[in-house]
Amino acid sequence: MKEKIETYVAPDMSGFDKRIAIMESRMNEEIDLFKEEMNVLKDEVKLIAGINRDMKVDMKQDVRRIEKIVEDTEQRVKEDSREFSRDMRELRENLDKKIRKALSNPLANMRK
Helix, strand or coil, rough: CCHHHHHHCCCHHHHHHHHHHHHHHHHHHHHHHHHHHHHHHHHHHHHEEEHHHHHHHHHHHHHHHCCCCCCCCHHHHHHHHHHHHHHHHHHHHHHHHHHHHHCCCHHHHHHH
16 A cells, blocks of 8 residues: 555646636636626716706706796786786777667667
8 A cells, every 4th residue: 555655646637727727718808808898888877877867957947948838828818818808898888888878869769
Protein backbone atom coordinates (compact mmCIF):
# COMPACT_ATOMS: atom_id res chain seq x y z
CA MET A 1 0.00 0.00 0.00
CA LYS A 2 2.85 2.33 0.85
CA GLU A 3 4.26 1.69 -2.55
CA LYS A 4 0.98 2.55 -4.20
CA ILE A 5 0.78 5.76 -2.28
CA GLU A 6 4.34 6.71 -3.17
CA THR A 7 3.88 5.90 -6.84
CA TYR A 8 0.56 7.71 -7.06
CA VAL A 9 0.40 10.23 -9.90
CA ALA A 10 -2.41 12.77 -9.88
CA PRO A 11 -4.60 12.72 -12.97
CA ASP A 12 -4.12 15.47 -15.55
CA MET A 13 -6.88 18.02 -14.82
CA SER A 14 -5.58 20.65 -17.23
CA GLY A 15 -8.36 19.87 -19.68
CA PHE A 16 -10.96 20.64 -17.04
CA ASP A 17 -9.17 23.83 -16.08
CA LYS A 18 -9.19 24.97 -19.73
CA ARG A 19 -12.87 24.19 -20.10
CA ILE A 20 -13.66 26.02 -16.86
CA ALA A 21 -11.66 29.05 -18.06
CA ILE A 22 -13.53 29.06 -21.39
CA MET A 23 -16.88 28.78 -19.59
CA GLU A 24 -15.92 31.64 -17.24
CA SER A 25 -14.93 33.77 -20.22
CA ARG A 26 -18.22 33.10 -21.99
CA MET A 27 -20.16 33.71 -18.81
CA ASN A 28 -18.38 37.04 -18.28
CA GLU A 29 -19.18 38.04 -21.87
CA GLU A 30 -22.84 37.16 -21.31
CA ILE A 31 -22.88 39.15 -18.06
CA ASP A 32 -21.36 42.15 -19.85
CA LEU A 33 -23.98 41.91 -22.61
CA PHE A 34 -26.72 41.60 -20.01
CA LYS A 35 -25.41 44.69 -18.19
CA GLU A 36 -25.39 46.65 -21.46
CA GLU A 37 -28.95 45.58 -22.20
CA MET A 38 -30.02 46.56 -18.69
CA ASN A 39 -28.44 50.00 -19.14
CA VAL A 40 -30.29 50.46 -22.43
CA LEU A 41 -33.55 49.44 -20.74
CA LYS A 42 -32.90 51.84 -17.85
CA ASP A 43 -32.32 54.67 -20.33
CA GLU A 44 -35.54 53.82 -22.17
CA VAL A 45 -37.48 53.72 -18.90
CA LYS A 46 -36.06 57.12 -17.93
CA LEU A 47 -37.02 58.51 -21.33
CA ILE A 48 -40.55 57.12 -21.10
CA ALA A 49 -40.91 58.43 -17.54
CA GLY A 50 -39.84 61.89 -18.74
CA ILE A 51 -42.29 61.81 -21.62
CA ASN A 52 -45.03 60.63 -19.26
CA ARG A 53 -44.25 63.47 -16.84
CA ASP A 54 -44.35 66.03 -19.68
CA MET A 55 -47.64 64.61 -20.95
CA LYS A 56 -49.11 64.79 -17.45
CA VAL A 57 -48.14 68.46 -17.16
CA ASP A 58 -49.51 69.19 -20.64
CA MET A 59 -52.77 67.41 -19.84
CA LYS A 60 -53.18 69.40 -16.62
CA GLN A 61 -52.63 72.62 -18.55
CA ASP A 62 -55.13 71.52 -21.21
CA VAL A 63 -57.71 70.69 -18.54
CA ARG A 64 -57.23 74.12 -16.96
CA ARG A 65 -57.65 75.80 -20.36
CA ILE A 66 -60.79 73.80 -21.08
CA GLU A 67 -62.20 74.62 -17.64
CA LYS A 68 -61.55 78.31 -18.30
CA ILE A 69 -63.26 78.08 -21.70
CA VAL A 70 -66.27 76.33 -20.11
CA GLU A 71 -66.49 78.96 -17.35
CA ASP A 72 -66.28 81.80 -19.89
CA THR A 73 -68.90 80.14 -22.08
CA GLU A 74 -71.25 79.61 -19.15
CA GLN A 75 -70.81 83.25 -18.14
CA ARG A 76 -71.56 84.44 -21.68
CA VAL A 77 -74.62 82.20 -21.91
CA LYS A 78 -75.93 83.58 -18.60
CA GLU A 79 -75.34 87.15 -19.76
CA ASP A 80 -76.98 86.48 -23.13
CA SER A 81 -79.96 84.85 -21.39
CA ARG A 82 -80.38 87.86 -19.08
CA GLU A 83 -80.10 90.23 -22.04
CA PHE A 84 -82.62 88.19 -24.04
CA SER A 85 -85.06 88.18 -21.12
CA ARG A 86 -84.65 91.92 -20.71
CA ASP A 87 -85.21 92.50 -24.45
CA MET A 88 -88.31 90.27 -24.44
CA ARG A 89 -89.70 92.12 -21.42
CA GLU A 90 -89.14 95.47 -23.18
CA LEU A 91 -90.78 94.19 -26.38
CA ARG A 92 -93.76 92.88 -24.41
CA GLU A 93 -94.13 96.20 -22.59
CA ASN A 94 -93.90 98.16 -25.84
CA LEU A 95 -96.42 95.86 -27.52
CA ASP A 96 -98.78 96.17 -24.54
CA LYS A 97 -98.52 99.97 -24.73
CA LYS A 98 -99.25 99.97 -28.45
CA ILE A 99 -102.22 97.62 -28.02
CA ARG A 100 -103.63 99.76 -25.17
CA LYS A 101 -103.12 102.91 -27.22
CA ALA A 102 -104.79 101.36 -30.24
CA LEU A 103 -107.71 100.10 -28.12
CA SER A 104 -108.13 103.42 -26.39
CA ASN A 105 -108.29 105.28 -29.73
CA PRO A 106 -111.94 106.11 -30.47
CA LEU A 107 -111.32 105.76 -34.19
CA ALA A 108 -110.16 102.19 -33.75
CA ASN A 109 -113.77 100.98 -33.39
CA MET A 110 -114.86 102.41 -36.72
CA ARG A 111 -115.63 99.93 -39.44
CA LYS A 112 -115.79 100.62 -43.13
